[in-house]
Amino acid sequence: MTVSTNPQRRSYKRGGSCIVLFCSSRYVMTPAAYDRMLAQLPFMTSLESLPASAGKGETQLSLDRTLMKKKIAATTKALEEVRKVRAQQRERHVELGLPIVSLVGYTNAGKSTLLNALAQQVEVKAKDRLFETLDPTRRSVTLPGGRQIMLADTVGFIQRLPEQLVAGFRATLEEVVQTTLILHVVDVSSPMAAQQIASVLKTLKRLPRFKSTTPQIMVYNKVDRLEGGKAEELEQSLSYPDPGIVGHVQVSALKGQGFTALAEAIEETLIKHTDFGAASMKLLIPYTESAVYAKMKSGDNQVKINEEMHSSDGYLLQVTATPTAERMLKSYEVSEEDYELIAAM
Numbered sequence: 001m002t003v004s005t006n007p008q009r010r011s012y013k014r015g016g017s018c019i020v021l022f023c024s025s026r027y028v029m030t031p032a033a034y035d036r037m038l039a040q041l042p043f044m045t046s047l048e049s050l051p052a053s054a055g056k057g058e059t060q061l062s063l064d065r066t067l068m069k070k071k072i073a074a075t076t077k078a079l080e081e082v083r084k085v086r087a088q089q090r091e092r093h094v095e096l097g098l099p100i101v102s103l104v105g106y107t108n109a110g111k112s113t114l115l116n117a118l119a120q121q122v123e124v125k126a127k128d129r130l131f132e133t134l135d136p137t138r139r140s141v142t143l144p145g146g147r148q149i150m151l152a153d154t155v156g157f158i159q160r161l162p163e164q165l166v167a168g169f170r171a172t173l174e175e176v177v178q179t180t181l182i183l184h185v186v187d188v189s190s191p192m193a194a195q196q197i198a199s200v201l202k203t204l205k206r207l208p209r210f211k212s213t214t215p216q217i218m219v220y221n222k223v224d225r226l227e228g229g230k231a232e233e234l235e236q237s238l239s240y241p242d243p244g245i246v247g248h249v250q251v252s253a254l255k256g257q258g259f260t261a262l263a264e265a266i267e268e269t270l271i272k273h274t275d276f277g278a279a280s281m282k283l284l285i286p287y288t289e290s291a292v293y294a295k296m297k298s299g300d301n302q303v304k305i306n307e308e309m310h311s312s313d314g315y316l317l318q319v320t321a322t323p324t325a326e327r328m329l330k331s332y333e334v335s336e337e338d339y340e341l342i343a344a345m
């Protein structure tokens, strides 16, 4: 049935007429990806489902348009479903009080791969093809410091999205508006990395109600594909004065590189830039254990001292602490009443 196998073009023959599907050059695809896209078009699986007029003079261009319209309608419907499910999920997670950390980025950047790797699960689909993630997923992840976060995958961004899809696409990103922290995943091995970052930042800014101050960590992914030294070079060339960008890390989601630095960056950002920072504690540290006090003062981002008094029994402190520090300091904790009592002495 297939007549030509040009990577950008493929023809189908029905009766005496020939239908040519073409792939617009702005969505650059490999022949394999193009084949998969065709396989995804449900109405192409059977030529019998083509309009009756297909073989009777309908022009090639109008057929192309009909097919693309159908594809767009199906995708818009799928996106609307996703939006509904996500709204319900979001409500549940807000109730749980967990910080929502959203993975955003250009399509194919490696978001789903990173989510899988961080959550050590394999159910999220990660494939080398465009728009793989239409039904985004969330995973609860416990960071090394003990903090629990809700990690959320999102639909990949793409430049020059067909106008009819824009609304549905934006709707699936609604939750980015409410997200606590954004991990902006970038395929640094792509020659288009800089343009893709700019496109994602622009799209984010255009989202209604998006807070430009939402903390954003740039996650430079696929560093395993770079030659030595390239990653540093790239880091310098990819610096953005965006108000939300608070840091950057280099990872390879595939090889599991850079995860410790990423987890630390997430914890640090939650502490410094969000309300999900840390536990509030009241402590009494005996003067005999001044090394503990000195460590807190060293500014290692684990503990923030909000109030400090020198009582006859020791350092009396009101602090906010990361889960790790909280565990270590538990034995020095005093109750609210005792704190007030010692402070009044």
Ligand SMILES: Nc1nc2c(ncn2[C@@H]2O[C@H](COP(=O)(O)OP(=O)(O)OP(=O)(O)O)[C@@H](O)[C@H]2O)c(=O)[nH]1
Pocket: 105, 106, 107, 108, 109, 110, 111, 112, 113, 114, 125, 126, 127, 128, 129, 130, 131, 132, 133, 134, 154, 155, 156, 157, 221, 222, 223, 224, 225, 251, 252, 253, 254, 255
């Ligand atoms: N070499 C290399 N390949 C990677 C890495 N991370 C992801 N990939 C590959 O990149 C491709 C795309 O990965 P996905 O995780 O599906 O990308 P995505 O950002 O979720 O894509 P969309 O859902 O379409 O937005 C897959 O073939 C992955 O195996 C990496 O660190 N190194």
Ligand SMILES: [Mg+2]
Pocket: 111, 112, 113, 125, 126, 132, 133, 153, 154, 156
């Ligand atoms: Mg994905």
